[in-house]
């Protein structure tokens with residue numbers, strides 16, 4: 001794709017080089033974009049200040065769950081993209097099964113479930129889509145919720161937790177009990193016994209999903 005629009009771009013962490021314009025409503029996030037990043041317009045997905053068909057592809061990474069009007073936002077992506085729309089989000093049924101949420105922080109699973117966008121709804125609004133798993137490597141350098149699936153000690157680090165929005169939403173007091181159990185299970189070897197199956201894996205499907213629609217335009 002020679003021209004990409006990144007919607008809900010944040011600081012631009014996942015922007016491909018072909019990005020010609022980014023859209024982001026938060027000035028705080030825009031201020032964190034690196035020098036040399038694509039130009040960024042302060043706006044919302046629901047009202048993109050861009051011409052019809054002005055980019056080949058539109059992408060939206062871990063942002064659709066924030067949109068106040070999902071249908072309007074998706075309609076805008078369809079209006080401005082000629083060939084492809086790519087959305088990264090997650091399947092809440094699978095993320096609820098992630099060991100951290102299921103065994104230690106069930107409250108995070110409930111929050112995650114409440115804010116998630118059903119994949120079928122997204123596919124419907126897009127007028128059809130293919131849905132592909134996005135497995136996470138064991139040494140993932142990003143710090144999102146499931147990034148540390150094979151490095152459980154990381155969740156005991158407050159700096160790591162601060163970068164994980166669903167844990168930040170639960171709040172430190174409500175996390176204390178689950179984290180104490182995790183620390184105890186790591187110290188006793190129970191976690192490693194329970195999750196021996198993970199230790200030999202290099203990749204894990206923790207529920208992240210890529211939703212891709214080819215629009216067929218030139």
Ligand SMILES: C[S@@+](CC[C@H](N)C(=O)[O-])C[C@H]1O[C@@H](n2cnc3c(N)ncnc32)[C@H](O)[C@@H]1O
Pocket residue numbers: 007008009010011012013014023024025026029043044045046060061062063066067068
């Ligand atoms: C979890 S961050 C993801 C940022 C970036 N896509 C990334 O993956 O690094 C979600 C972003 O969506 C933005 N956002 C919230 N409401 C939005 C809306 N209605 N339209 C577009 N972006 C929105 C937030 O300001 C935030 O930057």
